[in-house]
Amino acid sequence: MIKSSNGEIFEKETGGTLIDRIFKVGIKDAKVEAVLQPIMTTVMLGIFVGILGYGAVRIQQGTLTSGSLVAFLLYLFNIITPVASFATFFSQVQKAMGSTERIQEILSTKPETTTGQDIDVEGKTITADHLNFSYDKDHPILHDVSFEAKPNTVIAFAGPSGGGKSTIFALLERFYQPDSGTIKVDQQEISDISLANWRSQIGYVSQDSAVFAGSIRDNLQYGLNHQLTDKELWHGLQLAYADEFVKNFPEQLETQIGERGVKLSGGQKQRIAIARAFLRDPKILMLDEATASLDSESEEKVQRALDQLMIGRTTLVIAHRLSTIVDADQIYFIEKGTVTGHGSHQELMKDHKLYAQYVNEQMVN
Known part of the structure; x- marks a missing residue:
């Protein structure tokens, strides 16, 4: 149809526009992640440095042992890693919601009623x-x-x-x-x-x-x-x-x-x-x-x-x-x-x- 109608130029322009839109969305997504990731990492490191400083002061005062501080910092590391990936998580959730929109529509469709009586329609109006x-x-x-x-x-x-x-x-x-x-x-x-x-x-x-x-x-x-x-x-x-x-x-x-x-x-x-x-x-x-x-x-x-x-x-x-x-x-x-x-x-x-x-x-x- 495209060849017989000389539609190559139109399809090229239309396809190029769609590809350009996908490219711009990808760039926007990369920019958001590029900004959010360093911010989240900086905030987490700031919290870590603050707690380390506060813990050092408590140890010097004798109200906290060095072992307790190390244990606390290890727990903090385990918390920081998933929290820092939250930005990526929300981005992936939005992508998944868009990708599965048609699937969700199909799954929400009411199925046919398949059960019922068996009858012989021969000779019936x-x-x-x-x-x-x-x-x-x-x-x-x-x-x-x-x-x-x-x-x-x-x-x-x-x-x-x-x-x-x-x-x-x-x-x-x-x-x-x-x-x-x-x-x-x-x-x-x-x-x-x-x-x-x-x-x-x-x-x-x-x-x-x-x-x-x-x-x-x-x-x-x-x-x-x-x-x-x-x-x-x-x-x-x-x-x-x-x-x-x-x-x-x-x-x-x-x-x-x-x-x-x-x-x-x-x-x-x-x-x-x-x-x-x-x-x-x-x-x-x-x-x-x-x-x-x-x-x-x-x-x-x-x-x-x-x-x-x-x-x-x-x-x-x-x-x-x-x-x-x-x-x-x-x-x-x-x-x-x-x-x-x-x-x-x-x-x-x-x-x-x-x-x-x-x-x-x-x-x-």
């Missing part, structure tokens, strides 16, 4: 009632969002970018808790369900196709509590139309894909993520623009594979493509964090002006 949510209290994201996903149906969320569709998925995955409102499976709130049990029944394919450093096998196996055979892995790849490019790699399933999958194209990463969803065999399928990174040919193949995966499952999909929207059982149109209309494609085309415009623009394109 997912209902969201009056959801409100904000990442920042001053900037609300969702306002009074309600929807219902019946078993074995496809629910689509459509609307302009930035409307809060991915945030709804984040609440369903329990990455965050809503500010108000509830999400239920039949009559059971999802917050009362065991977190591991709930997430084990969800297959989530996001638009950024998250993959990890390691082999293709590791990525396909990720998160599963049982070891898959090579036959099962290849079957999952085949369903996601990813088996062909994996076979072309010399090491096939053992191919190292690099940090965040840098050795794969965007479409390849997306198909690996989709294959992982196949292998999880989820009861709830959540697709956040799952085919966004694919070329036309791959998109058609993967869409057919996703259609197979949707059979017998409750599917929630964030969609911008017309084909996905038209085939959904229910469509919820999200604008600025609010549901402005819902129904079938035909109903919304008739009753929702912006949805009709949204569809017509795609048809023109």
Whole structure:
């Protein structure tokens, strides 16, 4: 990005400014220590000389023995050393407080509630009632969002970018808790369900196709509590139309894909993520623009594979493509964090002006 934008000079100036600030703070710290250390040492030596003089006078008067004075001075030496290092101590404390500020913030974060009941979500309705949510209290994201996903149906969320569709998925995955409102499976709130049990029944394919450093096998196996055979892995790849490019790699399933999958194209990463969803065999399928990174040919193949995966499952999909929207059982149109209309494609085309415009623009394109 820096090279393609000719931003070297800007980054050099910005980086130089930051380095200069660090340098000045270091100089200031050194100056403070350079002043405080001699002062503390001088004060301690002054006290030592004063006590030595006073002790000599007491010995001369016969009110103190020389042994007692020596013992007192030895104790004084043991006290002077730590007291003289107090200046350095306070400086180090301030540095440590600054260095651990982010760690303290993380440690003070309230942990997720992981305990709860184990339930089977198959054949049950997912209902969201009056959801409100904000990442920042001053900037609300969702306002009074309600929807219902019946078993074995496809629910689509459509609307302009930035409307809060991915945030709804984040609440369903329990990455965050809503500010108000509830999400239920039949009559059971999802917050009362065991977190591991709930997430084990969800297959989530996001638009950024998250993959990890390691082999293709590791990525396909990720998160599963049982070891898959090579036959099962290849079957999952085949369903996601990813088996062909994996076979072309010399090491096939053992191919190292690099940090965040840098050795794969965007479409390849997306198909690996989709294959992982196949292998999880989820009861709830959540697709956040799952085919966004694919070329036309791959998109058609993967869409057919996703259609197979949707059979017998409750599917929630964030969609911008017309084909996905038209085939959904229910469509919820999200604008600025609010549901402005819902129904079938035909109903919304008739009753929702912006949805009709949204569809017509795609048809023109």
